[in-house]
Amino acid sequence: MKFATLANDTLDGHLLLVSRDQTRCLDAGAVAPSLLHALQHWDRVAPELRALYEKLNSDARSGQPFDPRACIAPLPRSPQWCDGSAFLNHANLMAQAFNTPPIPDLQTIPLMYQGASDDFLGPYADIPLPDVADGIDFEGEFGVIVDSMPMACTPEQALERVRLVLQLNDWSLRALGPREMRSGFGFLQAKPSTSFAPLAITPDELGDAWRDGRVQLNLAVEWNGEHFGHPHGGEMNFSFGQLIAHAARTRRLSAGTIIGTGTVSNVSRDAGSACIAERRVIEIIAHGEARTGFMQFGDRIRMEARWPDGASGPFGVIEQRVVKGGSA
DSSP: OEEEEEEOSSSSSSEEEEEETTTTEEEOTTTTTHHHHHHEEEEHHHHHHHHHHHHHHHTSSSEEEEEEEEEEEESSOOEEEEEEEHHHHHHHHHHHHTOOOOTTTTOOOTOOOEEEOOOOOOOTTOEEEEEEEGGOBBBEEEEEEEEBBBTOOOOHHHHHEEEEEEEEEEOOETTTTTHHHHHOOOTTOOOOOOEEEEESGGGGGGGGGEETTTEEEEEEEEEEEEEEEOOEEEEEEEEHHHHHHHHHHHSEEEEEEEEESSOOOOOOGGGGOOOHHHHHHHHHHHSSSOOOOOOOOOOEEEEEEOTTTTTTOOTTEEEEOOOOOOEE
């Protein structure tokens, strides 16, 4: 199934079912008013939603035209948002560029932080930020939404309770990150609201591209219309099962919790990058200095997972512009 959300007068928006070819949609509000409601009552509502979805795909006359630009984030808010760093190439590049001490247990224990989950942004929304001096950066990622998860679940149990898969942009303010990391308390100001592609999909929609607890697709990234990277999601060192189990090691997770991969990053330089910080550290390693600056107001970012043949992928597109925000 493919889900999208429209804004209404509630915090959680109004639920749509979207056809497999992403051209048509059906109002799913009679079954579940919002995606969060559907996730919290999944066993009860999923069969009826599935029946509506099959009808939408089998009858070309059913539904209405689907406009992804009208969508907000599939899940406008969530009980919890935990972002990992599952691509160790990214962490290894950072350590090499800045000659930092090795992170203890990096190969065996996932890095993860808890982000803000109360104000997710839609795929075409402008991104208001206060100051370009903060080092505005994008981070292309994949994510999953889970059902309720028991404490100390195994990775295998965790994967069984993945309900939906996502594509996202975890915005970062690089100039603010170092101080917050040194404090020992983790990110706060360095992590603005996260943006999401319009569609949240059940894992079966990925077919063979959902394998080993990973999204086996390239994430194509363009900055101001120029190709920036197309790293592959299959190179995760930790699977989604491992990431979820790590988050649930000492506590339960509520239905609707989102777990992210961290920046998609590949060992091959030919893949490019999914964030500016990674390109900058590659430049430092190669040339002794960073040559690429961070984003400016008016800059645009576009991200889209692609099928192996290069066709547009299953999540839709994130296409956003950075604008001046905050107090005058």
